[in-house]
Every structure is written in C-alpha cells, then in structure tokens.
Amino acid sequence: MQxxxxxxxxFFKCEDxxxxxxxxxxxxxxxLDGETYGTFNPNEARPLxxxxxxxxSADTDYFEPSKQAFMFNFIVDDIDAMLAQVIKGGATQAGEVVKxxxxxxxxxxxxxxxxVELWVPKSFEPAE
Known part of the structure; x- marks a missing residue:
C-alpha cells in the first residue's frame, strides 16, 4: 500500500x-519564491x-471567529513576539495564548x- x-x-483562494x-x-x-508562493525547506526543521x-467535526468552533472551513498552523520560536508582529501588520489576535x-x-x-494557529512544539508522545 502506498x-x-x-x-x-x-493552497487556498483569497481576494488579493x-x-x-x-x-x-x-x-x-x-x-517568497514568486509573487504568490514560497517554500519551506524540510532540512531546516528542528527535532520537535x-x-x-x-x-x-463540521460543527467545531475551534476555527472561530473565522468562517473558513480550514485553519493554518505555523511552527514559531516565540508566540508572543510573533503575535505582536502580526498585530502590528493588521492581524487580530484570536483568544489567549494556551500552554x-x-x-x-x-x-x-x-x-x-x-x-492562523501559532505553535511552539514541546516534547510529544503521539497516542497509540
């Protein structure tokens, strides 16, 4: 089996x-590698x-207040610094930081x- x-x-649609x-x-x-796209190099990933x-579930409220049917999650080094940075650029914080x-x-x-969800990974043991 493959x-x-x-x-x-x-990949997603947006107005501009x-x-x-x-x-x-x-x-x-x-x-960005072009006007509308960029790449992440997997060799730059850290161990965690x-x-x-x-x-x-279709009725989840986890993506709110967005009305989109999906959400991005990005790995970052410092959530507070990144939130301050994106808010400066016009984003709106959604909820409090959760540890x-x-x-x-x-x-x-x-x-x-x-x-968009920002994530600072810690040690993780997946469920079996």
Missing part, C-alpha cells in the same frame, strides 16, 4: 493573492517540529479572514 509522506503545500502573500512575507517571514494532519504539555499555542485572524 502512503503519503508529508504535506506538500497549503499578491497582497496577502506580501503580508505573510513581511509579518511572518515566509520567504512536525506536520499534523487532523480532521474536525499545553506538547506545546504553546496562539491564534490570530489574518487580513483575509483566515485563522
């Missing part, structure tokens, strides 16, 4: 792709970094209305 080896990208890509470059430091794939045993989390709504 298996998926990882996430190959995040160039403007939103430039905002992500300026306020989240995502390097991982990509999580997860389904949610869990497997990492710290913070959220914001980007200028296009997408909810």
């Amino acid at each position: 298996k998926v080896r990882g996430v190959g990208g995040l 792709p160039e403007k939103l890509a430039a905002w992500y470059k300026e306020y989240l430091g995502i390097e 970094d991982r990509t999580v794939w997860s389904t949610f 869990e045993s497997y990492g710290d989390f913070g959220w914001f709504i980007d200028p296009a209305g997408f909810k």
Whole structure:
C-alpha cells in the first residue's frame, strides 16, 4: 500500500493573492519564491517540529471567529513576539495564548479572514 509522506503545500483562494502573500512575507517571514508562493525547506526543521494532519467535526468552533472551513498552523520560536508582529501588520489576535504539555499555542485572524494557529512544539508522545 502506498502512503503519503508529508504535506506538500497549503493552497487556498483569497481576494488579493499578491497582497496577502506580501503580508505573510513581511509579518511572518515566509520567504517568497514568486509573487504568490514560497517554500519551506524540510532540512531546516528542528527535532520537535512536525506536520499534523487532523480532521474536525463540521460543527467545531475551534476555527472561530473565522468562517473558513480550514485553519493554518505555523511552527514559531516565540508566540508572543510573533503575535505582536502580526498585530502590528493588521492581524487580530484570536483568544489567549494556551500552554499545553506538547506545546504553546496562539491564534490570530489574518487580513483575509483566515485563522492562523501559532505553535511552539514541546516534547510529544503521539497516542497509540
């Protein structure tokens, strides 16, 4: 049986792709390879970094206040500093920072209305 080896990208629609890509470059430091896209180098990942794939119930409120059916999650080094940075750029913080045993989390709504989760990973033991 063939298996998926990882996430190959995040692709989504928005009203002004160039403007939103430039905002992500300026306020989240995502390097762009073109006007509307960039790449993450897996060789730059740290030992606790991982990509999580997860389904949610159709009636979840976890993505609120965004009305989108999906949410981004980005690994960062400092949630408070990143939140301050994106808020300076016009984002809105969504909720308070939460500290869990497997990492710290913070959220914001980007200028296009997408909810973004920031994550500082800690040691993680997946459920068996």
